[in-house]
Amino acid sequence: xxxxxxxxxxxxxxxxxxxxxxxxxxxxxxxxxxxxxxxxxxxxxxxxxxxxxxxxxxxxxxxxxxxxxxxxxxxxxxxxxxxxxxxxxxxxxxxxxxxxxxxxxxxxxxxxxxxxxxxxxxxxxxxxxxxxxxxxxxxxxxxxxxxxxxxxxxxxxxxxxxxxxxxxxxxxxxxxxxxxxxxxxxxxxxxxx
Ligand SMILES: Cc1cc2nc3c(=O)[nH]c(=O)nc-3n(C[C@H](O)[C@H](O)[C@H](O)COP(=O)(O)O)c2cc1C
Numbered sequence: 074x075x076x077x078x079x080x081x082x083x084x085x086x087x088x089x090x091x092x093x094x095x096x097x098x099x100x101x102x103x104x105x106x107x108x109x110x111x112x113x114x115x116x117x118x119x120x121x122x123x124x125x126x127x128x129x130x131x132x133x134x135x136x137x138x139x140x141x142x143x144x145x146x147x148x149x150x151x152x153x154x155x156x157x158x159x160x161x162x163x164x165x166x167x168x169x170x171x172x173x174x175x176x177x178x179x180x181x182x183x184x185x186x187x188x189x190x191x192x193x194x195x196x197x198x199x200x201x202x203x204x205x206x207x208x209x210x211x212x213x214x215x216x217x218x219x220x221x222x223x224x225x226x227x228x229x230x231x232x233x234x235x236x237x238x239x240x241x242x243x244x245x246x247x248x249x250x251x252x253x254x255x256x257x258x259x260x261x262x263x264x265x266x
Contacts, residue, residue, distance in 0.1 A: 074206040083201055084250060086210025087167040089242030094171050094209065099241065102203050103173070109195035112188030118196050118236075121174040121228055132166050134227045138220035139163040145219065159216060167212065169240035173200075174224065176233040186234070193236040200239065210244030213237055 103120050111117060123131050139160055146156050166172060175197060177189040201211045214237060217224060221235045 079202045079206055081250075083205040084210070084247055085212045086240070086242075086244040086247065087162065087212055088244070088246040089167050089169045089210060089240065090245045091168055091170065092243045094242060098207060098209075099171060099173075102200050102207070102209075102241075105203050106196045106200035109192065109199045111192035111195070112185070115178075115189065115192065117177045117189040118193045119176040119233060121176070121230070123172045123174060123228075124170060128166075128170065128172055131172060131224070131227055132164070134223050135166070135217060135220060136164040138223040142219040162214075162216070166240050167242075168245070169212075169242040171241040173239040173241060174228060175236040175239065176230060177236050179232050179234050190234065190236055197237060197239065204241060208243065209241055210247070212240045214240065 099122055103122075107116060107118065143156070146159065151159070175193050177193045180186045180189060197213055201213060204211045217238045218235055224235060224238075225231065225233075
């Protein structure tokens with residue numbers, strides 16, 4: 074697939090078919106996505122692939138935890154319609170058969186911590202594009218960071234930073250692309266005063 078076609082054509086998929094994804098394919102996506110650049114070549118990513126019974130249990134954990142974040146969502150001024158959507162996603166994960174949970178190292182030095190998270194973001198974007206090229210849909214999610222403790226407890230993860238959850242599966246519904254704004258671009262050619 075042409076790179077520009079992949080960059081433009083990939084969408085966040087939030088409704089999946091109940092069709093299993095071969096393990097080899099998931100393993101291939103994860104291995105290939107780590108060709109991403111990483112801060113000081115630390116390759117600071119950890120991928121937990123949750124499927125089957127564990128996937129259902131994780132969704133249950135998230136749906137129970139949803140009520141603990143509800144007051145915070147209201148406080149932040151989320152419209153009710155949006156809250157209903159978040160609730161639906163926490164309760165179903167769009168029927169995605171696979172959820173990849175991405176962690177990075179916990180680091181004291183802030184600059185290094187940011188570098189680690191950005192490195193994971195580069196790998197995640199690679200994974201999304203590679204998945205798209207294989208006919209798979211994905212949704213990159215940081216909403217579940219609100220319930221990081223519950224997710225860590227479920228996976229038995231300690232001393233790591235939760236970066237994102239990625240739902241993976243064959244798309245049931247492909248949404249229309251949200252329009253892009255013109256990016257802020259400023260060419261700096263003279264020494265700023
Ligand atoms: C860092 C990050 C966090 C995101 N978190 C969520 C999320 O928690 N839930 C969700 O449904 N989508 C989430 N998204 C997907 C965005 O909503 C989506 O990328 C955006 O609306 C543009 O749509 P597109 O991906 O189809 O181009 C996230 C995307 C990124 C990059």
